[in-house]
Amino acid sequence: MTDLKVGGVPEHFNYPWYLTLKNKEYTKQNINLRWKDYHGGTGQMCKALRSGEVDIAIVLTEGIIKDIAAGNPSKIVQTFVKSPLIWGIHVGATSSFKKIEDLEHATIAISRFGSGSHLMAIVNAHNNGWDLDKLKFKVIGNLQGGIDALTNGEADYFMWEHFTTKPLVDNGTFRRIDDCPTPWPCFVVAVRNEVLENNFTEVKKVLDIINHQTEDFKDIKNIDSILAERYSQQLEDIQKWLKITEWNEGKPITKNLVTRIQNKMISFNVIEEKKNSGEFIKNMYI
Template sequence: MTNLKVGGVPEHFNYPWYLTLKNKEYSKQNINLRWQDYPGGTGQMCKALRNGEVDIAIVLTEGIIKDIAEGNPSKIVQTFVKTPLIWGIHVGSKSKFKTINDLENATIAISRFGSGSHLMAIVNAYNQGWDISKLKFKVIGNLQGGIDALTNGEADYFMWEHFTTKPLVDNGTFRRVDDCPTPWPCFVIAVRNEVLENDYDEVRKVLDIINNKTKDFKKISNIDEILAIRYEQKLEDIGQWLEITEWNDGKPITKNLTTRIQNKMVQFNVIQKKKDSSNFIRNMYN
């Protein structure tokens, strides 16, 4: 039995992993796969990959590319969700800020540096034509930290996935002033290099199982109702999310796409210079 640890955010994107684990599909392939929730998001998972606390991570594309560029000993083995992530831009319900233009000099709550909430705040600032060098950040750890920071005035706005935060908008904790979609496929699967060397065949089997599940995920009977209950979402919000979300069908991430994403990240001043795309990816289906 091969032991592998996989990590991801406790959000609806990763429900296919829950189903495959519940059905013991990995055990049938002699793989003891254990899931770990990372509510702190991609920055927290990048650290876990570096420390060897997790072997496989479902991370935001921009976060892992930045971290591999800075020495994370991991590779992207495939895209997981090929559509963009919709980031809601939120202020506290009693905030004086009304529009996105009001936020130019405001303090941004981020889960940690290098996380999606940090990098997408930079992308958003670039889109608005703001001076990126003047952005002010407050590290808050996770979604609950964002709620606290906006409620007590430690930070002014916070970017997090639109549908995950929708209940907080509905109940008046947050007010959403705008959305900012990622300019690339949002989630990829990253694996530590050591695991790719030692357990390549097992990683392949894991990918085959999860890709097989995501292929027909939307066809699962009452999947919208199941997700709405599990993630405490309105049925119409889950329906909208399912409509705009497409998982990958197992095709590897290409060097061309990795280069294009790096070009944008250099443009946004998120990474200093572009590196050879082969540093970032490992094609599992040669």
Template sequence: MVNLKVGGVPEHFNYPWYITLKNKEYTKEGINLRWTDYPGGTGQMCKALRSGEVDIAIVLTEGIIKDIINGNPSKIIQTYVKSPLIWGIHVGAKSKFQKIDDLEHATVAISRFGSGSHLMAIVNAHNNGWDVDKLNFKVVGNLQGGIDALTNGDADYFMWEHFTTKPLVDNGTFRRLGDCPTPWPCFVVAVRNEVLENNLEEVKTVLNIINNCTKDFKNFDNIDEILAKRYEQQLHDIQQWLSITEWNDGKPLSKNLVTRIQNKMVNFNVIEKKENSGELIRNLYL
């Protein structure tokens, strides 16, 4: 039995991992795969990859590209979700801010530096013509930290995945002023270099299993009702999310795509300069 540790956010995107683990599909292939939730998001998972706490991570594209450039000893091996992530731009229920333009000089809550909430705040600022260098950040750790910061007035706005935060909008904890979609595929699979060297075949097996599940995921019986109940979402919200979400079709990640993403990240001031895209990815099927 080969031991592998995989991690991701505790959100509906990762329910296919729950299904395949529940069905013991990895165990049948001689792999003892263990899942860990990372509510702190991509910044937390990048640290876990660096420390060896996790072997495989389902991370935001922009976050892991930036962290590999900054020395994370990992590679991106494929896209996990190829559609954009829709980031809601939220303020507290009693906030004085009424529209996105009001937020130019406000304090933005982020889970960690290098996280999606941090990098997408930069993208949003760029989209609105703000001076990115003048953004004010407040590190809050995770979604609960964002709730606390906006409720207590420690920060003014907080960006998090639209559908995950929808119940908080519905119950009046947050007000959403708008959305900011990622200008690239949102989730990728990253693996530590050491694991790719020592357990390449097992990593391929894991990918084959999860890709096979996501390929048919939308067609599973009552999947919308299952997800709505598990993630405490309104059924119509889950149905909308399913309609706009596209998983990877099993194709490897191309250097051209990563180069195009890096070009955008440079334009958005998310990274200072491009690196050789071949150094960021590993095509398992060459």
């Protein structure tokens, strides 16, 4: 039995992993796969990949590209969700900020530097023509940290996935000012180089199982009701999310896509230099 550890955010995107684990599909392939929730998101998972705390991570594309460029000894093996992620731009319920222009000089809550909430705040600022060198950040760790920071005034706005934070908008904790979609496919699967060298076949089996699950995921009976109940969402919100979300179903990520993302990240001053895009990728389907 091969032991492998996989990590991801505890959100609806990753429910296919829960189903395959529940059905013991990896055990049938002689793989002992263990899931770990990362409430701190991609920045926390990049750190976990570096330390060997996890072997496989379902991470935001922009976060892992930045971290591999900075020396994370991992590779992207495929896109997981090929549609963009919709980031809600939130302020506290009693905030005086009303529109996106009001936020130009405001303090941004981010889970950690290099995380999606950090990088997408830069993308949003770039989209609005703001001076990226003047952005002010407050590190808050995770979603709960964002709630606390906006409630007690330590930060002014916070970007997190639209549908995950929708219940907080509904209950009056947050007010959403706008949305900012990622200009690229949102989630990829990253694997530590050491694991790819030693357990290539087992990793490929894991990918085959999860890709088979996502292929028919939207066709599962009552999947909208199941997700709404599990993630405390309104049914109509989950139905909207299912409509706009597309999984990848096993196609490898291309060098052209990584190059395009690197070019954008250079223009956002997120990375300093472009690297050979082949260094970020391991093709599992040669």
